[in-house]
Amino acid sequence: MKFKIKNLGEFYLNSPTSLKSILPEIKKLKKEIPVGFKYQEELIDWHYTFNSSSEKEVELEPIFSSDLNSLEYLRHTASHILAQAVKELFPSAKLGIGPAIEDGFYYDIYYEQPFKEEDLINIEKRMKKIVERNLPLERKEISKEEALELFKNLGEDFKLELIKELPEEKVTIYSQGDFVDLCKGPHLLSTGQVKAFKLLSVSGAYWRGKENNPMLWRIYGTAFFSEEELKNYLKRLEEIKKRDHRKLGKELELFTIEEDIGPGLVVWLPKGALIRKLIEDFWKEVHLQRGYQLVYTPHIALRDLWKISGHLDFYIENMFPSMELESKAYQLKPMNCPFHIYVYNQKRRSYRELPLRFCELGTVYRFERSGVLHGLLRVRGFTQDDAHIFCREDQLEEELTRVLDLVIYFLKLFGFNEYKIFISTRPEKFVGSPEIWDRAELALKKALENKNLNYEIDPGEGVFYGPKIDLKIKDVLGRFWQCSTIQVDFNIPQRFNLVYVGEDNQFYRPIMIHRALLGSLERFLGVLIENYAGAFPFWLAPIQLKILSLTDRNIPYGEKVAEKFKKEGFRVETDFRNEKLNYKIKIAQQEKVPYMVIVGDKEEIQNTISVRTRKGEVLNSLKLEDFLSQLKKENKPYLSDESL
RNA sequence: GCCGGCGUAGCUCAAUUGGCAGAGCAUGGGAUUUGUAAUCCCAAGGUUGAGGGUUCAAGCCCCUCCGCCGGCUCCA
Structure with missing residues (x-):
């Protein structure tokens, strides 16, 4: 078998052995030794074995420690070292999963008692010893039966569950010293290559994220190839702490959330309120210029409204309970859309009037479980910069393009120039016909392409009533925040029997677009506070x-x-x-x-x-x-x- | 909601094994009249998150509740 490695040359292997066999030859080149390789878009490591001779020539792209992908190898290995350290210190602990993540790695581990901060110090010390031992990693492919036998003997119940669910006949295991783990890799050559790491925190996490499953302890850590990078990362964590909008919000007297007023309910103090006013005024002005019509709607409505809209069926767990008054049930609104429907329905609409765009800074109330509330970023009452656009199907693409144009206009205004964009497509349970979904998804894609925006597809992640675009903005510290959302809705126009009269004097059903550009003013201001570190630009500064x-x-x-x-x-x-x-x-x-x-x-x-x-x-x-x-x-x- | 941690003056934080609740900033009063990131003195400020228990004695130990923080899950 011939291996062509970019920039390193060609190498040969006869029998099916791992890539490690060519390591001595590469060492002779006196060049930097790759951390791993990319093979057909997959990350593989030195332990990888090509088993068939059918592929005579294999092209590999080397991955060096300067490559972002290399962190995956490092951190994955670090998480194994973490697991090994825990097993050595707490032999009865049972392992869950331990992946590399965006900023580091974690391992979910079951143990009778919670791990404490002091335990982390000891675990970290033991990890350092395992690194010093410089244990080589080994990869092995074994049958499922063998794997079940192996992990049964080790008492790793969670691993057994994972193995049973794997579709392949064979599974891979990695070992280092006495430690074995079910894992598909990739990994480093030996534990000694993990130079700079640190355990950061521990918290409870349900096994596989399901609430009725047992709770494991999730130990978070991070790792880098050099001490300096680690130091920089820790410095960044400090910077994030300094910019925390909850801290700055208090120091700069922008807002408060009071125990006596209620969790997740925001009070804007004069300076914060002023910033919000400036943004709101500007927002309204721009919307009026761009063909939107401003409306105001109440904060509560008869509960039956939400029956028609379907919210009582699919959104009830996020709604505050109803209020009874004079034998009528009222409901605090979780969304603005039903109200805008009635604005549309004020009169018979003609195809000539469309598109109709109604916008509102609409305050909604959603019940969020106490454990998830977080400053301004996750609250129970918030104001959406909401709008609903009613249009004909042939107008959908243009309307979506206009919305994108507007969202980017606003985001640039606040200095957000980088985004991650996701299109969520048809889920299993959906309303409308597959054909109309396809057409709407195509319209979303075309709109993004019209604006030259790159996107990723989240297959099956759409809401049941229509596909959507979600936009995440990147702040100055490189963090991403979801604010904007643009959703196509086939459901509500049908539920409220919305129609317009077409050119041929027949009734047609309009399509509705829900969109929020800043998302919620609360969250957006929270993000802004952190993005500017509290130093608002001149036009927004409460005291100029x-x-x-x-x-x-x-x-x-x-x-x-x-x-x-x-x-x-x-x-x-x-x-x-x-x-x-x-x-x-x-x-x-x-x-x-x-x-x-x-x-x-x-x-x-x-x-x-x-x-x-x-x-x-x-x-x-x-x-x-x-x-x-x-x-x-x-x-x-x-x-x-x-x-x- | 679940798991762990935390809750002391407006803010930031002290208080040894359970033994008289304390400091800095901010606030009020006074002195000083100042040149690019903190002038000095004095005063006032507390049911230690709430309720219950153990004890001669609880900020500290135990129980219940509330809230916050870090996660799980969800989302604007």
């Missing part, structure tokens, strides 16, 4: 300027300056307290005010101002008029691409 007086003598001049800014519509605060300038700067800096305007005797005499930016730049003796005209230019939503 702070006037700092040097001494009490300068207060009247300071007041005059403040008035001029206020007259131009800027948001100004003054700090005329009898304190040192340093102190006032420190405070303004903590408040993340974009510009500190300093007035002292010198400025007063020259009739100027001195400005310090929150980045620390100092501009002395500016003419007020010059600074004002600069600010006027800056006081607009930021657009990275003016052509949008």
